[in-house]
Amino acid sequence: MGTHSKVVSIDGIKVACSNCSLASLCLPFGLESEDVDRLERIVKRNRPVQRGQILFSPGDHFRSLYVIKTGAVKTFTQTPSGDEHVVGFHLPGEMLGLDAIQDDRHGCFAKALETTAICEVPFDNLEQLSASIPSLQHQLLRLMSKEVSAEANMISLLNNSTAEERLASFLISLSERFRRRGFSATDFFLAMSRQDIGSYLGLALETVSRLFTRFQDQGILQVERKHVRILDMDRLRGLLRHQTPCHTQADKRS
Amino acid sequence: MGTHSKVVSIDGIKVACSNCSLASLCLPFGLESEDVDRLERIVKRNRPVQRGQILFSPGDHFRSLYVIKTGAVKTFTQTPSGDEHVVGFHLPGEMLGLDAIQDDRHGCFAKALETTAICEVPFDNLEQLSASIPSLQHQLLRLMSKEVSAEANMISLLNNSTAEERLASFLISLSERFRRRGFSATDFFLAMSRQDIGSYLGLALETVSRLFTRFQDQGILQVERKHVRILDMDRLRGLLRHQTPCHTQADKRS
């Protein structure tokens, strides 16, 4: 038993909010360390979910917010005819389920794109704790506000951009998000398919494929299936110079 | 002085949250009446803004959330070249500025489409009050979550719909929103121009105009400039039957 509790404790230390490299993107940001400990106590850490596994489905009762620790998740809806519409891709430090607070039901599917570790934050507990920790309440509101901003940027992108600008914007967003998480900003693997990217950007998968080829021919990227290397970031950024100045931030989330 | 304070007091009664017909869509929803009074005390009610007046601009310091009492507002961004991209239209009971909590700056313009009365809710005060009134905190989170959901629906609409479906969806959304506010769901005036509608829906203004004409020719609508009458709601709804089932709610806000 001593051994068992020791193991749990080691596990606990390894994934504790107080040691988490993603803390600055997540709920603990701006909290005193004693308050981080209080937050810590309500967070559940289940076993990692495998590629293809569903985290939640539309209509599921909303109990918890989820934060990606490692891996990647896509959220999507489904038409009666069965085809998917990708709503978003979620990387480490990003939160899932904010749209479900509204009516206590999830509104989309969440599916792991690869093996993914997730922190589960029971929402009732989070609300109670937020009321007694002002900086936690503030950070929760900030994260929701970021989501609103990110989606507004997405709407703007879909409204006013060509296929080329959309893919460029998507790649720059990914690049920035990887950079902030300590990964390479110029050399990374796409967890999602061309189909998924197309669905997310409102493009046919063939269009996405053609654009990857074009960017490669122009020397902007080197693409080999899921592996993307950005060779000329300036030129990539140049492709979307005609965007609105107000939401210029390429990084759409935290 | 007695007279002066009396006038203010009458004014105050007339627009009080506790008497407001929009309370069920707004922050007071779910609050005990004594808590509504506490909320009431932090809300500022400035003189109405006139058509064309700007409420806030990108980069403005964020101090308050705004709720429309009467009238209508559009939010939009501007490209360096000066053309507008409409982000949203806001009717009575709808909240402005949620995207600004994130970084303490507004990210878009807000402009009155007609004479508009507005409640200003200083955000610092609202946060403090939320911490001591659990149901207020919950309602604020719910309103933000609604915004996230509404924007997700908009993204889905822009990603997967034809021009016809977009305009149908827009009209149904407006209709629902008017209905909940006690106005006619089938007979209303558009506060915004064809240009604005086009910008919001990612369509050319000519396309919007042509669609209004087509809907009229088909007997679905009767359109006369800003005046819209929905003659066949079933057929209008039928135009977007191929949407995703999860976010089926036509009404995008509250």
Add this chain to the structure above:
DNA sequence: CGATAATTTGAATTAACTCAACTGTTGTGG
């Protein structure tokens, strides 16, 4: 190793756009 799925590439089609002309409306100053 074979089968299924993902990706690439080509060719034809189309929905929506741009450009352009015209009409109707609104508001302003002489």
Add this chain to the structure above:
DNA sequence: CCACAACAGTTGAGTTAATTCAAATTATCG
């Protein structure tokens, strides 16, 4: 109060970016 300018909306014709359909190629997985 009217005339005229500026703006908002409609309609038409040609163009185009991205789609759909189709086929070939390349991974991935049991």
